[in-house]
Amino acid sequence: xxxxxxxxxxxxxxxxxxxxxxxxxxxxxxxxxxxxxxxxxxxxxxxxxxxxxxxxxxxxxxxxxxxxxxxxxxxxxxxxxxxxxxxxxxxxxxxxxxxxxxxxxxxxxxxxxxxxxxxxxxxxxxxxxxxxxxxxxxxxxxxxxxxxxxxxxxxxxxxxxxxxxxxxxxxxxxxxxxxxxxxxxxxxxxxxxxxxxxxxxxxxxxxxxxxxxxxxxxxxxxxxxxxxxxxxxxxxxxxxxxxxxxxxxxxxxxxxxxxxxxxxxxxxxxxxxxxxxxxxxxxxxxxxxxxxxxxxxxxxxxxxxxxxxxxxxxxxxxxxxxxxxxxxxxxxxxxxxxxxxxxxxxxxxxxxxxxxxxxxxxxxxxxxxxxxxxxxxxxxxxxxxxxxxxxxxxxxxxxxxxxxxxxxxxxxxxxxxxxxxxxxxxxxxxxxxxxxxxxxxxxxxxxxxxxxxxxxxxxxxxxx
Amino acid sequence: xxxxxxxxxxxxxxxxxxxxxxxxxxxxxxxxxxxxxxxxxxxxxxxxxxxxxxxxxxxxxxxxxxxxxxxxxxxxxxxxxxxxxxxxxxxxxxxxxxxxxxxxxxxxxx
Numbered sequence: 001x002x003x004x005x006x007x008x009x010x011x012x013x014x015x016x017x018x019x020x021x022x023x024x025x026x027x028x029x030x031x032x033x034x035x036x037x038x039x040x041x042x043x044x045x046x047x048x049x050x051x052x053x054x055x056x057x058x059x060x061x062x063x064x065x066x067x068x069x070x071x072x073x074x075x076x077x078x079x080x081x082x083x084x085x086x087x088x089x090x091x092x093x094x095x096x097x098x099x100x101x102x103x104x105x106x107x108x109x110x111x112x113x114x115x116x117x118x119x120x121x122x123x124x125x126x127x128x129x130x131x132x133x134x135x136x137x138x139x140x141x142x143x144x145x146x147x148x149x150x151x152x153x154x155x156x157x158x159x160x161x162x163x164x165x166x167x168x169x170x171x172x173x174x175x176x177x178x179x180x181x182x183x184x185x186x187x188x189x190x191x192x193x194x195x196x197x198x199x200x201x202x203x204x205x206x207x208x209x210x211x212x213x214x215x216x217x218x219x220x221x222x223x224x225x226x227x228x229x230x231x232x233x234x235x236x237x238x239x240x241x242x243x244x245x246x247x248x249x250x251x252x253x254x255x256x257x258x259x260x261x262x263x264x265x266x267x268x269x270x271x272x273x274x275x276x277x278x279x280x281x282x283x284x285x286x287x288x289x290x291x292x293x294x295x296x297x298x299x300x301x302x303x304x305x306x307x308x309x310x311x312x313x314x315x316x317x318x319x320x321x322x323x324x325x326x327x328x329x330x331x332x333x334x335x336x337x338x339x340x341x342x343x344x345x346x347x348x349x350x351x352x353x354x355x356x357x358x359x360x361x362x363x364x365x366x367x368x369x370x371x372x373x374x375x376x377x378x379x380x381x382x383x384x385x386x387x388x389x390x391x392x393x394x395x396x397x398x399x400x401x402x403x404x405x406x407x408x409x410x411x412x413x414x415x416x417x418x419x420x421x422x423x424x425x426x427x428x429x430x431x432x433x434x435x436x437x438x439x440x441x442x443x444x445x446x447x448x449x450x451x452x453x454x455x456x457x458x459x460x461x462x463x464x
Numbered sequence: 465x466x467x468x469x470x471x472x473x474x475x476x477x478x479x480x481x482x483x484x485x486x487x488x489x490x491x492x493x494x495x496x497x498x499x500x501x502x503x504x505x506x507x508x509x510x511x512x513x514x515x516x517x518x519x520x521x522x523x524x525x526x527x528x529x530x531x532x533x534x535x536x537x538x539x540x541x542x543x544x545x546x547x548x549x550x551x552x553x554x555x556x557x558x559x560x561x562x563x564x565x566x567x568x569x570x571x572x573x574x
Contacts, residue, residue, distance in 0.1 A: 055524075119494070122506075124511065127514065131528055142490050146490070147484055147487050178538075182539060182540075290528070294523055305537060396532065
């Protein structure tokens with residue numbers, strides 16, 4: 001992912017505009033009820049205009065409301081596409097692209113993204129965490145490696161732009177105010193173990209496995225230790241990893257997530273662990289939020305709630321991780337290329353602050369600003385919280401579409417041979433397994449100490 | 465000076481036909497799996513029970529980020545469970561104050 005300052009600024013502007021429009025569409029109304037005369041409710045003006053295909057069992061039409069009712073949700077799916085087309089068409093004009101060529105390409109890309117959502121929405125596929133990102137990649141890859149990427153679609157296949165804009169929207173979902181949801185034991189499991197595993201895995205990849213690509217090493221380390229696909233996207237953008245590296249990391253993460261969400265509840269039941277300990281263990285180790293919830297539910301209500309709450313606290317770490325990776329890459333990795341041996345390496349170039357600033361992925365600032373603004377709003381009384389939640393309810397759908405468009409674009413731009421080159425003799429797989437093994441051991445140890453030894457009352461206090 | 469093409473027109477056409485054939489096979493295979501095999505897999509009794517359990521709990525197992533899960537799955541919003549049948553302990557400690565994003569299809573209330 002190349003250095004493109006103008007694109008970063010545009011991503012912040014588009015993401016910021018979407019967040020602002022979404023906030024302005026929130027209407028707070030008085031709704032006194034029998035318990036609270038001051039009660040209010042929030043309605044979002046875009047609710048009926050922005051959607052993604054939902055789940056379906058036997059007929060894909062169910063995903064957009066069913067044929068009998070005339071596919072009512074289709075209008076909102078098209079609305080999401082229309083809104084995104086509008087903002088990116090303005091950006092295309094601003095950067096001197098042809099509006100017609102961009103619009104044609106965007107229409108094709110959006111149809112493929114919709115197909116990816118439909119594939120991910122089938123109930124069986126959905127129940128095993130096979131997310132839309134996987135199907136978007138597969139669809140793009142198959143087209144690119146059979147008939148080739150159609151020329152007319154290429155002007156809209158702008159992976160980095162969609163990812164950066166999606167990350168600015170994701171920033172608004174990182175509510176720092178929810179960090180203390182489980183008190184000290186939650187912080188210990190999610191915020192102490194996770195950075196240790198991230199750093200140790202990266203070090204292991206660089207020093208022991210001697211991975212050829214430090215960016216691939218970082219993306220795998222982050223997606224395995226933090227929160228799966230979303231962390232892979234954020235870290236890849238922060239360290240400017242190649243598209244094929246992001247695809248590979250996501251493939252690894254999703255494969256192991258499916259295995260872990262089936263095996264871990266069985267192991268926890270067989271060993272007689274408490275629901276709290278088992279839930280904390282799964283929340284800290286299974287990559288994806290949905291898979292954590294599903295695996296927790298297999299153990300029981302308490303395990304599910306502890307697991308998803310730990311995962312939520314870990315999700316919040318994504319902002320700090322992305323910022324830390326961006327700073328580390330611009331100030332250290334870019335100055336000291338790791339492929340040079342100590343003997344033949346020239347002394348590190350003295351990069352000035354202006355160069356560091358030039359190289360810094362500036363969209364990260366938009367990502368952090370969105371997080372700070374929405375955290376402040378969420379913590380600012382009931383009305384502020386309602387506004388933040390109502391706005392996020394719509395922008396998370398747009399963020400999903402942006403990531404889906406990005407993954408279709410990655411697939412369309414990827415050659416299977418390049419993907420195979422990144423396998424590097426199985427090193428990424430070894431890295432993932434080694435890192436996840438460390439994660440499993442450390443998280444279990446920390447969860448035991450935090451929830452069973454130091455703060456055994458914490459869950460009962462949190463949930464009377 | 466024009467660069468001589470590495471493939472003749474016939475070879476390019478043949479490759480294109482093979483590519484189209486592969487894409488068509490992929491498309492048909494995808495439709496067959498998604499509309500035939502997967503619905504049947506979802507109807508296997510053990511799978512059906514698993515899917516129903518997820519449905520009852522309101523869990524989307526494919527959620528990428530915590531905001532895609534229902535707010536009442538998180539421990540810090542748990543005190544509000546059952547708020548519709550009894551008054552909340554504190555009028556200010558509401559689900560809405562603590563919950564993350566919720567389904568935008570439903571209005572939010574405090």
